[in-house]
Amino acid sequence: MSFGRLDRTPNAQPMSDINMTPLIDVMLVLVVIFIITAPLLASSIKLDLPHSDAARASDTPKFITVVVDAQGQAFLNDKVVSLEELAQRFSASQQAAPETEVQLRADKAVPYGRVVEVMGAAQKAGLNRIGFVADAAAPTGSGPHASPIVSKP
Secondary structure, eight states: OOOOOOOOOOOOOOOOSOOOHHHHHHHHHHHHHHHHHHHHHHTSOOOOOOEEOOOOOSSOOSEEEEEEOTTOOEEETTEEEOHHHHHHHHHHHHHHOTTOEEEEEEOTTSOHHHHHHHHHHHHHTTOOEEEEEEEEOOOTTOOTTOOOEEEOO
């Protein structure tokens, strides 16, 4: 019996390159997930007001500045006033100049109901021009002491 040698082909050599196909597949799936979820994240209701890029008012008439701080206290000319006193001052201002504007500066932590009370007092007195004052968004070239922007309804 003769034992002969069979011709064998050499085994495949180990692959030393990284297989990129699974990595690319995973990355494409992640991109699709982010494309789908990004609009959902952008449209969620998250309020952090007020900032505005609105144009500045060029001709401002006579105005009264009312400030409502984070605790809900109303200030007129930097003095604390109650809602009744505020209504009396609004009436006096309306009688002196009917086109007087109320510029309302409210902290963003103030409950909306408190702002509506101040607006209601102004409207009962006949002052229908109410402007909401907001800080300018911190765009190019403006410092932290930028003048406020007034937006009117």
